[in-house]
Amino acid sequence: MMSSIGGSLERMSTQKTPRIDPLTVEVVDLIGTVVARYHEEYEEAASEHALTGAQARLLSLLSLEPLPMRRLAQKLKCEPSNVTGIVDRLEARGLVERRPDPADRRVKLAAVTVEGLGVARSLRDSLRFAREPLAGLSREERVSLRGLLLRMLSGSAGVGGPGGS
């Protein structure tokens, strides 16, 4: 699904755009490939558990801690009205439940059930991307990659960290 993104940058040097050197184009294309791989594997892992991508992400979030619907919308970067439906479907499968918030009766806390936690763990375990691609790198190479990615991310705006929001 994402495999076309990187490729579309290949002819950049023929345009009147600020020129980009071939090395940079190559690195950007490689990042595009990594992005495509990451996505394919995430969607595949989700569908192995009969979950959509959005459901899998929400379930993973809740496996860490219960959250108000509003907070879930912020973390998923979507409107609160959408969260209602996603939680509905997970709740119908018994993976998630809604609890009242004692401190504010307007708030509903979404929380994983025991079964939901099991699915979340199984989902996480099937994310092979965490193991295989990095398996080809030595410890020093991983340290080096970590440093480069950190510099790459901190060098531009609007980045908080993996947890988002």
Next chain:
Amino acid sequence: MMSSIGGSLERMSTQKTPRIDPLTVEVVDLIGTVVARYHEEYEEAASEHALTGAQARLLSLLSLEPLPMRRLAQKLKCEPSNVTGIVDRLEARGLVERRPDPADRRVKLAAVTVEGLGVARSLRDSLRFAREPLAGLSREERVSLRGLLLRMLSGSAGVGGPGGS
């Protein structure tokens, strides 16, 4: 939208799963952040041109060469029936057109119009991710990053390249 993926791996070391060392977890989380950034920027660039992500990807593909509907489905990794709708919407805006294939009258070739090519170029130019994040890296660092990403990707199965299929 993707920002929850990386975070869900943080507690992996507390599970009975094959143990993953903290360094690897850190690198995987960083990759998750890169993936999230890449996506946000791509969707943002698309919507600046009043395109959805799928429409932007299809348009970018066609800006390189006309393709049969079937090939588009393969490149986008979706069913051919979906491509009909996406091309319909782009065609309604005059960005894409369907042409007969002289060699096989069953085939319809989707191709960008002149206007579509302009939008595709403008879209590509607004993909700031290609410039800013890598701007913080020296030439040697980019070479190093390229090498690490190449080794990472070639070390696992099922990878062709940025262009896919």
Next chain:
DNA sequence: TATTGTTATACTCTATAACTATA
């Protein structure tokens, strides 16, 4: 018979706007 593209259908995700119950 097999293949290409389309249609019909159903589901999910998405944003917007209006509603309710609390605060």
Next chain:
DNA sequence: TATAGTTATAGAGTATAACAATA
């Protein structure tokens, strides 16, 4: 009045199955 969550609605993407035209 402001906020949290929901409902209603509409558009887009997705997969499946059935279909017409062509090979």
